Amino acid sequence: MLDLPYLREKKEDAIKALSKRGIDANALVEGVLSIDSERRTLLADLESSKYEMNQASKEIGAAFQSGNKEKAQELKERTKVLKEIIKKGDGALSEVEGRLHDQLVLIPNTPHSSVPVGNSEAENEELKRVGDLPKLHEGAKPHWELASEYKLIDFELGVKITGAGFPVYKNKGARLQRALINFFLDEARHAGYEEVMPPHLVNAESAFATGQLPDKDGQMYHTELDHLYLIPTAEVPVTNIYRDVILEESELPQKLTAYTPCFRREAGSYGKDVRGLNRLHQFDKVEVVQVVDPKNSYDVLDEMVAHVASILDKLELPYRILRLCSGDLSFTSALTFDFEVYSAAQERWLEVSSVSNFESYQANRLKLRYRNEHGKPALAHTLNGSALALPRILASILENYQTETGIEIPKCLIPYTGFEKIEA
RNA sequence: GGAGAGAUGGCAGAGUGGUCGAUUGCACUGGUCUUGAAAACCAGCGCACCGAGAGGUGCCGGGGGUUCGAAUCCCUCUCUCUCCGCCA
Structure with missing residues (x-):
């Protein structure tokens, strides 16, 4: 949520930035x-009543100790009124605080000045395209057909065990999956991220x-008995490592990476978008998270974008980088860059990474702070990015690297897979 | 799942109704001393909110209660530890 002191001091800035989202910011x-x-x-009144009460209590204590019981009794009478006032005041205050909090969490993050105004993903700004689109041979197939032809993924089996969107990876499909996880984690580690599970x-x-929560409640799986949520991304448990933490300035930046499966209900999405690996309820992802000094969070955002780009370069997949417009920007983000790889047989771009600067929006909810140069706790900035989400990477590898005799493995992955080609 | 013990500042650990936001030790920061360091000594050292400031309010796992007054008494929830059972 937004920082209340910030809203008080920079009200006009906040309204101007929020207006980009097409909401009634004012x-x-x-x-x-x-x-x-x-x-x-309310608070000022209540606190002065409490002050009076505390003074009176001290006087009563002193009166008792000096044996002046009448005086003590007299004072006690006076505190009865105060007690009532305080009780009412406490009630009124917590009611107002509740209302304040409820309203405050409804306000999304303020978009960065570079965020273009737009209503939907159609208005995202394409910043860069890298790599040539592959020319596939006659009869090239979409990845779900390749997956079944080479027995890499069994979608129907997943339906039996769990339901749609929970594929079973098999044979070289499973090994390729594991290779990608290891490759992504190693890349992150080499870029200075500490690995956590x-x-x-x-x-x-x-x-x-x-x-x-509360805005994406319906998107997470929830366990009834223990009231736990299956993570939709490693961002949730990893960022929460820093909940209620005050870091020393010298401890910044914190750089963590984690591989986890991700679980998303994806309520309301059907149709061609969910074909094959395009949209799953369970998928694997390697995430990178940073906690940084607010002064350089945008430099760090660039660094994270470069990290993701370097992985896609190594995989030799054609991709493009988009700056999300205000309409596509997530609730908590100030600036997000999306990476999309080209899926040659489907002839469409697939989102494989989203890299965001949340500024202090998450940190405020997390109560994640650092000691600034004055030794005072101040909100840190948090950033995260996918590096990378697996299924769509796998889809585009299968499609883009297909030949008439099989599927080649990108060079950088061969040390991880232990095989160079997938053949019938 | 059964039985018991416990939850206090970065850590250790006092405090069982009044001047306790909390003794003390360690750690940490600054200073004195020293060629430098250590030791010793002196000082400082929680977080949040309100306030221009002085200052005030709240916080001893969470919530509620008793009382003029609660870290301390009562109720309740959560969590941790030990033992037993079960088990990868």
């Missing part, structure tokens, strides 16, 4: 600020802290 911000001022008035289920507090 009403949202003014609403929050008016509740906040109500809260502060977090839990795959999280509690509601964690899901709230990274912004999945």
Whole structure:
């Protein structure tokens, strides 16, 4: 959520930035600020009543100790009124604070100045294209046909075991999957990220802290008995490592990477988009997360974009980088770059990575701070990116690297797969 | 799952109704001393909110209660540890 002191001090900036999202920013911000001022008035009164009460209690204590019981009794009478006032004040305050919080979490992050205004993904800004689109041979197939022809993935078997969107990887398909995970993790490690293996289920507090709750409630799988959520991305458990933490300035930046499966209900998405590996309920992903000094979070964002690009370069897959427009920007992000690889047989671009700077939006929910140059706790900035999500990478490898005699393995992966080609 | 113990500042660990945001030790920061370091000594050292400031309020796992007053008493929830059972 947005930082309240920031909203108070830079109200106009916030409204201007939020307006890009096509929401009634003025009403949202003014609403929050008016509740906040109500809260502060209430708080000032309440605290002065508490001060009186505390003074009176001390006097009563002193009176008792000096044996002046009548005086103590007298004072006690006076505190009865104060007690009532305080009780009412406490109630009123927590009501106002609740309202303030409820309103505040409804405000999305302020888009960065470079974010183009737009309504949908159609208006995202294409920044760069890398690599030539492959020319496939006559009779080239989409990846789901290749997957079945070479017995790499069994979608129907997954349906039997679990349901649609839970494929079973087999043989060289499974090995290729494992190779990709290791390759991505090694690349991240070489780029300075420390590897972690977090839990795959999280509690509601964690899901709230990274912004999945309350706004994406229906997108996560939920375990009834223990009230835990299956992670939709490693971002949730990994970022929550830093919940309620105050880092020393010297400890920044924190760079973590994690491989996890990701679980998404994807409620409401059907049709051709979900064919094959295009959209799954369970998929694998390697994530990179950084916690940084606010001064250089945008340099770090560039660094993370370069990291993802270098992996796609090594895989020799054609890709493009997009700057998301305001309409496609996620609730918690200030600036996001998407990477899409070209899936040659489907003749379409598939999103394989999303790299975002959340500025202090997540940190505020996480209560993640660092000691600034004055030794005072201040909100840190958090960033994360996929590096990378596996299924669509696999899809484009299968399609782009297909030949009439089989599927070649990208050179950088051969040390990881232990085979150079997938043949019938 | 059964039985018991516990949850206090970065860590260790006091505190069982009043001046306790909390003794003390360690760690940390600054200073004195020293060629330098160590030791010793002195000082500082939690977080949040309100306030221009002075200052104030809250926080001893969470929530509720008793009381003029709660870290301390009561209720409740959560978590941790030990033993037993089960088990990869």
